[in-house]
Structures are given as structure tokens and as C-alpha cells.
Amino acid sequence: MLTINLQDKKYKLPEELTPSQWQTVMSWDFEDPKHYAHIVNAVTHAPIDLLKEVEPENLVLPVAFIIQLLNERQTVEGTKPFDQILFGEFIDLDVYLNMGIEKHLEDIAEVLAPGKKINAAQACQLADEFSNFRIHIFRQYKVLFGLDDKDFEGSDEDAEIDRMQIARAWYRTIVELADWDLLKIDQVVDQPLKKTLNFMALRKQAQLEENEKELNKKRQYDLQANRR
Numbered sequence: 001m002l003t004i005n006l007q008d009k010k011y012k013l014p015e016e017l018t019p020s021q022w023q024t025v026m027s028w029d030f031e032d033p034k035h036y037a038h039i040v041n042a043v044t045h046a047p048i049d050l051l052k053e054v055e056p057e058n059l060v061l062p063v064a065f066i067i068q069l070l071n072e073r074q075t076v077e078g079t080k081p082f083d084q085i086l087f088g089e090f091i092d093l094d095v096y097l098n099m100g101i102e103k104h105l106e107d108i109a110e111v112l113a114p115g116k117k118i119n120a121a122q123a124c125q126l127a128d129e130f131s132n133f134r135i136h137i138f139r140q141y142k143v144l145f146g147l148d149d150k151d152f153e154g155s156d157e158d159a160e161i162d163r164m165q166i167a168r169a170w171y172r173t174i175v176e177l178a179d180w181d182l183l184k185i186d187q188v189v190d191q192p193l194k195k196t197l198n199f200m201a202l203r204k205q206a207q208l209e210e211n212e213k214e215l216n217k218k219r220q221y222d223l224q225a226n227r228r
Contacts, residue, residue: 001013001015002061002062002065004040004044004046004062006047006050006051006054007050011044011045011046012044013040013043013044013062013065013066014043014044014069016069016072016120016121017043017069017070017119017120017121018119018120019105019109019118019119019120019123020106021042021043021120022070022105022120022123022124023102023103023104023105024042025039025042025066025070026070026102027102028042030063030067033056033057033059034056036051036056036059036060036063037051037052037054037056037059038051039059039063039066040059040062040063040066043069044062069120069121070120072120072121072124073121073124073125073128074119074121074122074125075122075125076113076116076118076125078116079112079113079116079126080112080114082129082130083193083194085193086189086190086191086192086193087188087189087190087191087192087193087195087196087197088174088188088189088190089193090134090137090193091170091174091189092107092111093108093111093112093130093134094134094166094170095166095167095170096108096111097127097130097131097134098163098166098167099163100163101124101127105120105123105124106123108123108127108130109122109123109126112126112127112130113126135152137193137197138151138152139152141197141201143201143204144197144200144201144204173200174188174189177199177200
């Protein structure tokens with residue numbers, strides 16, 4: 001067990017992190033030695049004033065150990081299969097991932113492992129696995145979401161996305177599915193994911209077909225008008 005000695009008192013570094021600790025640690029810049037004291041304090045609760053008196057080079061080892069903990073992944077049993085996720089849960093998770101796992105690991109864990117006390121390594125594993133499932137869903141329903149293959153390729157432009165706009169777009173989708181009836185919103189978000197997406201895809205296809213019919217009617221009208 002790695003420890004830090006401060007004024008004849010030992011502070012142990014944990015063998016694992018909680019999702020809350022993981023988030024706190026991720027808020028600091030590991031490339032800035034001035035943040036080392038805060039990083040160590042987040043997981044050991046050693047007095048920050050004493051840690052700031054320690055030369056940064058003497059905190060390199062504990063910080064390296066903490067980085068190792070941040071990168072750990074561990075499987076967790078007994079969680080809900082992704083294909084049983086509710087529509088509202090999928091939306092919450094999509095928003096959390098877009099807003100940043102470093103800010104919402106606890107929230108992600110609460111959705112994917114409700115009622116289970118899991119560590120950060122397990123929460124990160126679940127987040128990674130759900131991220132892959134999420135991409136699979138968007139690929140499967142890319143016509144519904146107006147996506148093409150290039151949308152699944154990472155680019156620097158991703159950093160310019162308005163993260164809150166994604167949340168607002170999802171909320172509008174929910175409201176429209178509820179026919180703008182506040183009392184029906186809970187009914188919408190509590191529907192199974194695939195059931196809801198299939199309904200949305202069918203409705204979009206019907207709308208596209210209706211739009212095509214109206215366009216053809218306009219073309220025929222314009223053609224007849226030009227012949228007169």
C-alpha cells in the first residue's frame with residue numbers, strides 16, 4: 001500500500017476510486033505540477049496546506065499511481081442489459097456522454113447500475129461499453145437521426161458542438177412524441193428504447209412519403225401550368 005508521510009502521519013492511497021473521486025481528480029490538470037497537491041488530496045484527504053508545501057517532484061509517484069487508478073477498467077455483473085434500456089435512460093446517457101464522462105461518471109453509473117455500489121473502474125467499464133452500444137444504435141437508425149458514415153468518424157470539429165443543444169433537441173423530441181402534452185412526457189420516456197425508435201423511424205418514413213407525394217403533386221401542377 002502506497003502511503004504519503006506528512007508531519008509523522010501516514011495517508012494511504014486507495015486501491016480503487018469511487019466515481020465521485022474519479023470525477024474530482026479528473027477536474028485537475030495532470031500536466032501542471034501545481035495541481036499535484038490537489039490531485040493527491042482528492043483521494044487521500046491529506047491536508048491540502050501540507051501537500052502544497054511538498055515539492056511537486058516528490059508527488060510524482062503518488063500522482064502516477066492515481067493515473068493508473070483512473071485508467072483501470074473492471075467488469076461488473078448484474079447490471080441491466082443495454083437492449084433493455086428505456087428511451088429516457090438512453091437520452092440521459094447520451095447527454096451525459098456528450099457533456100463529458102469526467103463530469104457525469106456518477107450519473108452514468110446510477111443509470112447503468114441502479115442500486116449497486118460500484119467503483120470508478122467498473123463505472124468506466126460500463127460507460128465504455130454503453131458508448132459502443134450507443135454508436136451501434138446510431139448506426140442502426142442513421143436514417144432516423146439524419147446521419148451518414150462520416151458522422152461516425154472523429155474530427156476536431158466535434159469540440160465545437162453545442163453540448164446543451166443536444167439536450168434541447170432530445171427534449172423537443174420527447175415533447176413531440178408526447179403530442180405536446182405535459183402529462184404524457186413520463187409515458188414517453190418510460191417506453192423501451194427499440195420500441196420508441198422503431199415508432200419514430202416509421203413515422204419519419206411516413207412523413208417522407210407524404211412529402212414526396214406533395215412534391216409530385218406540385219410538379220404535376222407546375223407542368224400543367226406551363227403547358228397552358
